[in-house]
Amino acid sequence: MKKVLLCLGCNGSLEHKRIDAKTCSGKCRCKIWRVNKEKSVLVSFRMPIVLHTDLFLAAHACNQGVNAYLNNVVSDHLTNNYSQGT
Ligand SMILES: [Zn+2]
Structure with a gap:
């Protein structure tokens, strides 16, 4: 069974994204960046x-x-x- 990775920002599918993608869009990437920045x-x-x-x-x-x-x-x-x- 193929493992479908999920976006760290919205839990949406990353099925058609790059193999190393962690987010589905720039919007989610910024969201994660802001959260991580606040916690570091x-x-x-x-x-x-x-x-x-x-x-x-x-x-x-x-x-x-x-x-x-x-x-x-x-x-x-x-x-x-x-x-x-x-
Ligand atoms: Zn997303």
Whole structure:
């Protein structure tokens, strides 16, 4: 059975969209962007250029942007190291 992905903004079908599409339209993309912006803080820090290049390549290999990739890596790290009851 073919898995039909749904839009993160309106739960509409993404059947005829790109394989990596997360929203059905620019309107839903903006909606998600605004929600995520309200639930996040901007973090700024320095890292060596070579590390940033490796980070960019690792994110690209996972078909993610650097922000999404870094968020997932940090989230997984914190979950694995600081979760309650483990
Ligand atoms: Zn939508």
